[in-house]
Amino acid sequence: MKKLAAIVLIPLFLIGCSSEQTIQVAGITTDEEKRAEIESLIRDKKDVYTGTAIMAEDEVLIAIQVNPWVGFKEQKVEKELQKEIEEKYPELNVLVSSDFKMHWETQKLLEEEDEKKVTDEVKKLKDLAKEET
Amino acid sequence: MDPQEYQQIEQQNTPPTPYLKNCLKAFLVGGIICAIGQAITFLYMIFFDFTDKTAGNATVATMVFIAMILTGLGLYRKLGAFAGAGSAVPVTGFGNAVVSAAIEGKTEGWVLGVGGNMFKLAGSVILFGVGSAFFIALIKLILVSMGVVEW
Amino acid sequence: MILFPSKPSIVACSAVAGPVESKSVFYSYFDSVSEDERWGQKTNEQGHSKMIQEACDIVMKKADLKNLDVDFFLSGDLVNQMTPTNFAARELAISFIGLFSACATSVSSVIIASLLTEVGASRFAIAGAASQHNAIERQFRYPLDYGAQKPATAQWTVTAAGYALIGKHDPKLPSVVAATVGKVVDYGEVSPFHMGGAMAPAAYDTITSHLKKRHQKITDYDLIMTGDLGKIGLKILKAMFAQTDATQEELEVFRDAGAEYYGEDEAFQSGASGAGCSASVYFSYIEQQMKTGRYKRVLLVATGALLSPMSFQQGETIPCTAHAIEITME
Structure with missing residues (x-):
């Protein structure tokens, strides 16, 4: 019984406690420099453990997941990041979201090749994120 | 025999409430109910256009609906007898309180019976x-x- | 203490129970067990009433009587204003007095019936009590389907009715020789989920007072059976007698209908309760055991907790009573 518990629990602890950040940025038309810049901005936020940025034309959607321990600060982190990116690139239409739905959808968009489809999808997701009820 | 003496006899012969065991049972069942709730939230988010924010309402409605079915089948009562606070504190417990009171009031008619008793608890x-x-x-x-x- | 020199007899008995009670250890002694908790009626209260009627019909049939031959109907239940009993009395059309001693009504009604027989006012009187689980739980506790955790001291209200037909003395039948009407005793118990603890002092008080006035010992009885103290309540009662130097042999005389009702099934926690609990055991199992001669002298002590849902919400303690009848078989 104890052995079983150990087998089940140890991987959980290992996964749960890993401080590795996974930051992925995708954008076919945007230049490499911008992508790297945004990636480093997200990476600077220590509380973020997964960040996925989708860039399509002027639209940028960044989905972040914060560490469960600071779950309550989720929206604060979200706002800070949004502000930073907006200041740096006022010409871009940015939305940073900590919503799990955004994370899920952006993960799928990473693989998408069709530029137009990505743009439409990003616009749709942004509308969804603003929905209140 | 005076009341104090009696209280002593009564206490000696009454089994103590197993608080620790009850807490563990409540923790386990409450946790399972919440895990089911979380799973439903994810299902809504993955298969429908719900976000973290908006999936909450739909999840609560679904959980209350499940609690309603279980109450009607008389299963929630058995769960409650086992889990105590574990099944009473989540929103399903609220659903159970509403539905069980409504079922009970049915014999007094819709307005005074069901309507009047529904939120009794x-x-x-x-x-x-x-x-x-x-x-x-x-x-x-x-x-x-x-x-x-x-x- | 009341003595009955003419020794009114228990002419016939009936016990009717609901579906859950088919699990009871006394199941084989019951006259009829319904498969429907509501006896085919629309509401629980109507079913309750129907159950009382059925029990009364059976007891009259057993003695080969019609309702015109019965002079009094003495009964009670636990629902507000005792409507199930009142409605059953409407159908029976027998002179009726409703009695309320909570779960002790099974015995208090027999005491009144024996008195009426003793003074010659009654040839035959039906006495007893009933309770229906759904109707009573709803009134005293939570809605039926509400998931609540009950402590180990909680008891399960039975769905059962027990009635006895009290008539003139017959040496071949069990007879009521003496009775004690209990005082109301309150030792400060406040939990409605610990009835056994609240009622045990009342039972103790009534039993000791009966034995003292009759100049008897505990061992003069083959059996002293309390109504619905439950497993824990019975333990407390025995501990009280042990405190006053009762021997192990004497303690063996005590039994409790509620504690034994559902056997060892843990789903029923401390055991059975309700007015029908003592009534359906006394007026089936005990009567039949006395007729076969297993018991010659028994003391039936029905206990009742005189609370209302409002009284304990207002923080009142639970006053309890116990009534006793001494029944002998020649």
């Missing part, structure tokens, strides 16, 4: 829930305007 939950939410918000508003915390 859950009514105080609503009252004190709304009341305490108001006061907590008020405290936070005061703290924010004093500059102690941010929204």
Whole structure:
């Protein structure tokens, strides 16, 4: 019984406690420099453990997941990041979201090749994120 | 025999409430119920256009619906007898309180029976829930305007 | 203490129970067990009433009597204003007095019936009590389907009715020779989920007072059976007698209908309760055991907790009573 518990629990602890950040940025038309810049901005936020940025034309959607321990600060982190990116690139239409739905959808968009489809999808997701009820 | 002497005899012969065991059972069942709720939230988010924010309402509705079915089948009573607070504290417990009272009132008709009895148990939950939410918000508003915390 | 020199007899008995009670250890002694908790009626209260009627019909049939031959109907239940009993009395059309001693009504009604027989006012009187689980739980506790955790001291209200037909003395039948009407005793118990603990002092008080006035010992009885103290309540009662130097042999005389009702099934926690609990055991199992001669002298002590849902919400303690009848078989 104890052995079983150990087998089940140890991987959980290992996964749960890993401080590795996974930051992925995708954008076919945007230049490499911008992508790297945004990636480093997200990476600077220590509380973020997964960040996925989708860039399509002027639209940028960044989905972040914060560490469960600071779950309550989720929206604060979200706002800070949004502000930073907006200041740096006022010409871009940015939305940073900590919503799990955004994370899920952006993960799928990473693989998408069709530029137009990505743009439409990003616009749709942004509308969804603003929905209140 | 005076009352004090009797109290002693009574206590010696009454089995103690197994608080630790009850807590563990409540923790386990309550946790399972919440895990099911979380799974439903994810299902809504993955298969439908719900976000973290909007999936909450749909999940609560679904959980209350499940609790309603279980109450009607007489299964929630058995779960409650085992889990105690574990099944009473999640929103399913609220659903159970509403539905069980409504079923019981059925024999007195729809208006006075079902309508009048429905919130017999859950009514105080609503009252004190709304009341305490108001006061907590008020405290936070005061703290924010004093500059102690941010929204 | 009341003595009955003419020794009114228990002419016939009936016990009717609901579906859950088919699990009871006394199941084989019951006259009829319904498969429907509501006896085919629309509401629980109507079913309750129907159950009382059925029990009364059976007891009259057993003695080969019609309702015109019965002079009094003495009964009670636990629902507000005793409507199930009142409605059953409407159908029976027998002179009726409703009695309320909570779960002790099974015995208090027999005491009144024996008195009426003793003074010659009654040839035959039906006495007893009934309770229906759904109707009573709803009134005293939570809605039926509400998932609540009950402590180990909680008891299960039975769905059962027990009635006895009290008539003139017959040496071949069990007869009521003496009775004690209990005082109301309150030792400060407040939990409606610990009835056994609240009622045990009342039972103790009534039993000791009966034995003292009759100049008897515990061992003069083959059996002293309390109504619905439950497993824990019975333990407390025995501990009280042990405190006053009762021997192990004497303690063996005590039994409790509620504690034994559902056997060792843990789903029923401390055991059975309700007015029908003592009534359906006394007026089936005990009567039949006395007729076969297993018991010659028994003391039936029905206990009742005199609370209402409002009284314990207002923080009142639970006053309890116990009534006793001494039944002998020649």
